[in-house]
Amino acid sequence: MRSPVYVALDTPDLARAKALATRVRHHVGGIKLGLEFFSAHGQAGVHAMAELGLPIFLDLKLHDIPNTVAKAVQALGALEPAILTVHASGGRAMLEDAKAAAPTGTKVIAVTMLTSLDASDLTATGIVGSAHDQVSRLTELAREAGVDGIVCSGAEVAAAKKIWPKGFFVVPGVRLPDGVVGDQKRVVTPRQALDAGASIIVVGRPITQAEDPDTAARAIGATL
Numbered sequence: 301m302r303s304p305v306y307v308a309l310d311t312p313d314l315a316r317a318k319a320l321a322t323r324v325r326h327h328v329g330g331i332k333l334g335l336e337f338f339s340a341h342g343q344a345g346v347h348a349m350a351e352l353g354l355p356i357f358l359d360l361k362l363h364d365i366p367n368t369v370a371k372a373v374q375a376l377g378a379l380e381p382a383i384l385t386v387h388a389s390g391g392r393a394m395l396e397d398a399k400a401a402a403p404t405g406t407k408v409i410a411v412t413m414l415t416s417l418d419a420s421d422l423t424a425t426g427i428v429g430s431a432h433d434q435v436s437r438l439t440e441l442a443r444e445a446g447v448d449g450i451v452c453s454g455a456e457v458a459a460a461k462k463i464w465p466k467g468f469f470v471v472p473g474v475r476l477p478d479g480v481v482g483d484q485k486r487v488v489t490p491r492q493a494l495d496a497g498a499s500i501i502v503v504g505r506p507i508t509q510a511e512d513p514d515t516a517a518r519a520i521g522a523t524l
């Protein structure tokens with residue numbers, strides 16, 4: 301069975317991304333390419349990474365008016381990513397149009413509340429309620445809009461799964477108990493995320509910044 305761990309290759313260096321992916325390929329289920337990589341290398345870079353044969357999660361977190369997002373999704377279609385992210389807060393029409401514009405095999409996943417935010421960040425942006433309330437609200441919206449699932453932290457995934465039992469749940473902000481948290485605020489361990497209902501977990505720096513990335517990836521896999 302394929303590992304539920306997707307490694308986030310957050311680097312603008314194509315050679316480094318390829319080298320990292322090659323080292324950890326037997327311990328992960330796929331690779332996640334985000335804004336840092338895509339801004340540096342665009343579609344050509346994604347094609348180059350796809351040659352490694354692992355599923356590609358294109359984490360661009362699209363967020364704009366429905367027409368613009370739909371056209372962007374269409375333009376990305378040739379890449380046929382396994383997973384593509386948009387922001388749930390873009391609204392129902394944007395989510396519906398993103399899903400309609402995506403290739404059949406691509407899961408369109410809505411980011412609810414970034415794992416780098418906590419309750420005080422919500423308040424500062426004028427959002428009423430807890431992280432749990434916000435994720436629940438946006439999970440319901442994503443379900444109604446017909447996308448395939450959501451991104452949330454491991455602290456909310458069980459509640460989100462109750463709202464949407466058939467949803468696909470992506471959980472970043474994952475750390476081993478003694479791990480460096482960095483800019484993440486809502487963090488759980490890989491095991492906790494999966495036990496709570498994550499479909500896949502995203503792990504970046506704990507693997508990519510490790511002295512020995514394959515040992516780090518293997519160590520995370522051993523806890524699952």
Ligand SMILES: O=c1ccn([C@@H]2O[C@H](COP(=O)(O)O)[C@@H](O)[C@H]2O)c(=O)[nH]1
Binds near residue numbers: 308310334359451
């Ligand atoms: O809410 C979110 C959505 C996406 N991410 C992305 O996941 C990885 C996490 O990297 P770490 O180094 O393991 O912290 C990164 O690419 C983010 O862009 C997220 O962290 N939270």
